[in-house]
Amino acid sequence: MNTLVSQPATYVYGVAPAEPFRDGHPPLRVPGIGGRSAVRTIVLGDLAAVVSDVPGVDIGLRRENLLDHQRVLEEVLRRSDVLPFSFGTVAGSDEEVRDVLLRDGYDSLLDQLGYVQGCVELEVKVFWEQQRLFQEIAQENDEVRALRDAIAEAPDVTSAEKLTLGQLTEAEIEIKSAWEADGVLDILEQHAVDLLVSPNLNETMLLNAAFLVAREQEGEFDGAVFGLGEAQAGRLIFNYVGPLPPYSFINLAFEGDG
Amino acid sequence: MGTIGTLLLLPVMAPVWGFRFLLERLRDEADAVLRDEGRAFAELIDLSMRHSVGQLSEEEYAQQEAELLERLNSIREYRHDLLRAQPDEEEWLAYAQQDENEEE
Amino acid sequence: MAISYDRRAPAGRPQQNGASRASVQKMGGASGLADVLTVILEKGIVVDAWVRLSIIGIEILTLEIRAVIASVDTYLRYAEAIGLTALAAAPRPEQLGQGVATDLLSTVTGPSEDEILAYLEAHPDGVRLSELQAYFGTDRTRLESLLAQMVHDGSAQLDAQQSLYHPTGVQPATR
Numbered sequence: 001m002n003t004l005v006s007q008p009a010t011y012v013y014g015v016a017p018a019e020p021f022r023d024g025h026p027p028l029r030v031p032g033i034g035g036r037s038a039v040r041t042i043v044l045g046d047l048a049a050v051v052s053d054v055p056g057v058d059i060g061l062r063r064e065n066l067l068d069h070q071r072v073l074e075e076v077l078r079r080s081d082v083l084p085f086s087f088g089t090v091a092g093s094d095e096e097v098r099d100v101l102l103r104d105g106y107d108s109l110l111d112q113l114g115y116v117q118g119c120v121e122l123e124v125k126v127f128w129e130q131q132r133l134f135q136e137i138a139q140e141n142d143e144v145r146a147l148r149d150a151i152a153e154a155p156d157v158t159s160a161e162k163l164t165l166g167q168l169t170e171a172e173i174e175i176k177s178a179w180e181a182d183g184v185l186d187i188l189e190q191h192a193v194d195l196l197v198s199p200n201l202n203e204t205m206l207l208n209a210a211f212l213v214a215r216e217q218e219g220e221f222d223g224a225v226f227g228l229g230e231a232q233a234g235r236l237i238f239n240y241v242g243p244l245p246p247y248s249f250i251n252l253a254f255e256g257d258g
Numbered sequence: 259m260g261t262i263g264t265l266l267l268l269p270v271m272a273p274v275w276g277f278r279f280l281l282e283r284l285r286d287e288a289d290a291v292l293r294d295e296g297r298a299f300a301e302l303i304d305l306s307m308r309h310s311v312g313q314l315s316e317e318e319y320a321q322q323e324a325e326l327l328e329r330l331n332s333i334r335e336y337r338h339d340l341l342r343a344q345p346d347e348e349e350w351l352a353y354a355q356q357d358e359n360e361e362e
Numbered sequence: 363m364a365i366s367y368d369r370r371a372p373a374g375r376p377q378q379n380g381a382s383r384a385s386v387q388k389m390g391g392a393s394g395l396a397d398v399l400t401v402i403l404e405k406g407i408v409v410d411a412w413v414r415l416s417i418i419g420i421e422i423l424t425l426e427i428r429a430v431i432a433s434v435d436t437y438l439r440y441a442e443a444i445g446l447t448a449l450a451a452a453p454r455p456e457q458l459g460q461g462v463a464t465d466l467l468s469t470v471t472g473p474s475e476d477e478i479l480a481y482l483e484a485h486p487d488g489v490r491l492s493e494l495q496a497y498f499g500t501d502r503t504r505l506e507s508l509l510a511q512m513v514h515d516g517s518a519q520l521d522a523q524q525s526l527y528h529p530t531g532v533q534p535a536t537r
Contacts, residue, residue: 015407061331063323063395066402070391086406101409123398127307130366130443138447148444159438166437169444198400201300203436204367210401222388229386237367238386239307241394247405254409299400306396307367310387323396330403 010097011054012089013039013072014245015109016082018048030075033059033068039075042094044102047109050076051097057090073245077120083112084245101254108252116249119193119212122221122242126184126207128177132235133204137172144168177206180236184228185209191221196248206236210248218243277356284340291337298330473498475512478505479529482518488526 011033021028021041028039032052041048050072059065069087076082091097102109138145147165151157177200184207189195194212201208213221229238305326309319391398473481473494481497482489494505509527512518519530 012409061327061334061403063320063327066327066395066399067392070395070398070402074391084402084406086404086408087402089407089409091409123401125303125397127367134440134443135447138444144444148448151441152445152448162441163434163437165441165444166439169440170432170437173440201296201303201400203432205303225388226386233385237307237311239310239394239397240386240388241391241397242388244391244398244401245406247398247401250405250407252407254407302396302399306394309396311367313367330399334403 007056007092009054009057010051010091010094011059012085012091012097012101013050013052013069014076014082014084015101015113016041016048016050016076016080017113018043018046020080021048021050028072028075030072031068032072033065035064035068039072042097042102044098045106047102047106047113049097049102050082051091051094054090057092059088059090061088077243077245081113081117081119082245083109083116083250084247105252105254112250112252116212116246118216119214119246120218120243121246121248122192122211122213122218122225123240123244124184124188124207124209124211124225125201125205125239126181127204127237127239128173128206129235129237130204133173133176134169137169137176141168141172144172173203181207187224187228188221191217191224194249198248212246212249213243215243287340291333291340295330295333295337298326298333302326473505473508475508475515475517478508478512479517482527482529486528488521488528490525491527494527 021043030039032039033054037053039050039052041050066087073082073084091101138148144165147161147168151161151165185195188211192211192213196210198208200206211221225238225240302323305319305322308314389397478494481494491505498505509518513520517530519528521528
């Protein structure tokens with residue numbers, strides 16, 4: 001795939017309400033991708049696209065670029081709601097941003113902003129402490145324990161028996177994980193406006209969820225997560241990231257010419 | 259990247275190989291790409307977790323993260339190529355029609 | 363590959379910044395970049411049809427992280443891990459060698475102490491670490507840690523001068 005490396009383009013970070021970015025408000029003091037261009041806004045009506053100049057349409061997946069993207073959005077999020085764009089969205093020019101994104105998408109964008117108004121995204125991933133998990137399964141499930149003991153005493157263990165034990169264990173892991181996940185969700189969803197549960201990424205993960213939380217509820221949400229972490233210390237591991245702009249709660253896409 | 263080559267030959271070869279067969283190839287390829295991507299994301303999470311509990315040094319983490327990002331980069335490019343190789347809507351409909359006609 | 367985020371693993375890194383209390387640390391999106399990569403790359407506003415492979419007449423394939431599918435290998439590992447829960451929970455020495463995780467699952471794929479002992483007994487002239495490595499096809503650090511445990515328990519001894527391991531003929535105390 002050919003890339004137009006030398007043609008200047010406009011990188012789009014997100015779309016925010018125009019109000020906090022109109023003339024008279026302080027400019028955004030955060031460097032754009034590549035570190036050399038200023039982050040600025042393109043305003044149309046009540047919408048402001050947050051953009052910066054980049055040397056070409058191809059922005060590689062490198063840590064520096066990803067960090068720049070995220071930092072810009074975090075800076076915007078400090079002062080305003082913002083709908084984040086997926087990493088790597090580059091328009092040919094400011095005009096394209098104004099016409100294709102802001103003008104054509106005006107109503108949808110306003111709707112989306114209305115939906116996430118005053119909220120941030122908080123991400124929670126929960127993992128098992130593996131030792132604890134297997135100990136609990138052996139304690140709680142008679143069949144697993146019996147099979148375990150039978151295998152230990154048998155001089156020639158076939159892989160078929162081990163497979164059976166493994167499958168039984170796996171089924172138990174599914175049940176226990178679902179139960180724990182429900183427990184965590186029951187507690188956390190009380191402080192959230194919306195939530196999105198995604199598939200678990202590896203075999204020790206039991207929950208992978210994004211929460212849309214009102215800014216004034218963020219402290220309470222923190223408390224709930226910390227409380228769960230302490231209550232489950234040594235048994236569950238919590239990975240907690242935020243606040244983020246509401247990536248997971250966006251329901252629109254612009255069809256391009258591909 | 260055999261499937262992309264295959265797809266580019268679509269206008270010529272569809273009547274010979276069958277439209278449905280090529281569609282299935284495309285879908286298999288898409289599944290494979292998405293699985294690869296899922297695996298790469300899973301490895302990134304695993305990397306981050308192991309780093310945060312101290313199982314990896316800063317250098318190890320930085321190096322492995324860079325490798326995973328590189329892998330993701332290639333996967334994304336391949337996905338873009340896969341999409342670009344698709345004929346547009348009208349062409350697809352034409353092939354589907356052709357296929358049906360031939361089955362009769 | 364066994365996965366474990368056991369916090370008892372050797373730590374040597376400073377805690378990250380951010381609000382925290384005991385067990386959970388809250389990280390910002392930039393400091394927790396790897397954790398939010400899935401979201402930054404696959405969610406948010408998407409500007410073109412590249413994220414979706416759409417095939418007319420058949421279902422639209424959107425990007426979805428494929429959930430982990432258990433395999434035969436997974437089942438066998440689980441069986442081993444459950445097997446290990448039968449052992450008395452005698453804690454192993456904290457640091458047996460560079461990079462050795464102290465969690466149970468790290469010893470899952472490889473020979474047991476009994477198997478190593480059997481090999482030692484079959485070769486009374488003494489066995490080198492490299493021989494064991496070649497025979498069992500497992501990695502060095504894992505073998506070293508098991509052997510260190512066996513020396514500690516008294517079931518094996520190391521002739522340091524010639525780097526040979528011998529069985530002692532003494533049954534280890536706890537089994």
